Amino acid sequence: MNNHLLIIGGGAVGLTSARALLLAGYRVTLIERGTTGREASWAGGGIMSPLCSWDYKEAVTRLTQRSMGMFDQAMNELHTSTGIDPEYQRSGMLLIPPFQDALATQWCAEHQVAFRHVALNDQLPGMQGEGLLLPEIGQVRNPRLLAALRRSVEKLGGKILEQHEALRFDIKGGQISALHTSQGVLQADAYLVASGAWSRTLLGEHALQLDVKPMRGQILLFKFDSPPFSNILLQDSLYMIPRRDGHVLVGSTLEDVGFDKATTSTGYNHLLQRAYALFPAWRNQTPVQHWAGLRPASPDNIPTIGRHPQLTNLYANCGHFRYGVTMSLACAELLLNEIENKPQPLPVDEYRWRE
Secondary structure, three states, X not given: OOOEEEEEOOOHHHHHHHHHHHHOOOEEEEEOOOOOOOOHHHHOOOEOOOOOHHHOOHHHHHHHHHHHHHHHHHHHHHXXXXXXXXXXXXXXXXXXXXXXXXXXXXXXXXXXXXXXXXXXXXXXOOOOOEEEEEOOOOEOOHHHHHHHHHHHHHHOOOEEEOOOOEEEEEEEOOEEXXXXXXXXXXXXXXXXXXXXXXXXXXXXXXXXXXXXXXXXXEEEXXXXXXXXXXXXXXXXXXXXXXXXXXXXXXXXXXXXXOOOOOOOHHHHHHHHHHHHHHOHHHHHOOOOEEEEXXXXXXXXXXXXXXXXXXXXXXXXXXXXXXXXXXHHHHHHHHHHXXXXXXXXOOOOHHHOOOO
């Protein structure tokens, strides 16, 4: 039995995997190349749904749907056990035209997702037309979720090592025998790559068909005295996420620029003008913050979860693209079942590591 797991990557996926393994009785060491929870997971918006689920393959939505169904209980447990409120709430998501109404309503009906058409003026005074409200869609405040996950992992006995960049594996007899890091050599019974955009780079030739690369996303943050609206808003690819304290996130760009995490004036102005176009009254508002993160992009947003086809004690949980936080609970469940050779609650062939 692989009793000691070494997890490479301290984002939402790595931390959630660590927590699931600890609760199942494993010993866990988690290493992070920088500071835990400060990469893509921190930079994201925390919408507990694909922006438009009907635009994605079933391999994506079956994971997001299962994971979303686990969030209520998991967030309550995290809040109770750590004292940190991830600010999870079912704030609902309101689609503003243009959107594919027939496709959206058909998908929602087939997948038992609540929806209703609403007059936009009732939700956003002064805005004309009809929108589609998905009232059960939730959101979480990513930095608070990551802080709660970290505290939970530590309280459960997990060991977290920051400023430990994974460099290369030693391999012996078809297994990983050690991991070289910037702070020395570490050993465990099994190893989990949850390194987001850096996963393929770390694995090198052992990545096989694992196809993960960085994709930059920029976000603006506004601050109001109180939330200007209650639902997450979505218009085309633009989303606006209201927080309880009056902050509103506006995102995001999708840029294939390698490992460049710099913010740009082009990205800033693109998001700003789209926000102003939707809410002309905001033109006297200036964003209070602007940041960027590197999403772990994978084909069709489908992550890789499970055992390496050649190295028997190496596992992956990576390539979640835009939905690492959203998928995290279900992916940790699938990973644990894979490690323990237990039946899976849903089809997993599309997530397997390919040779």
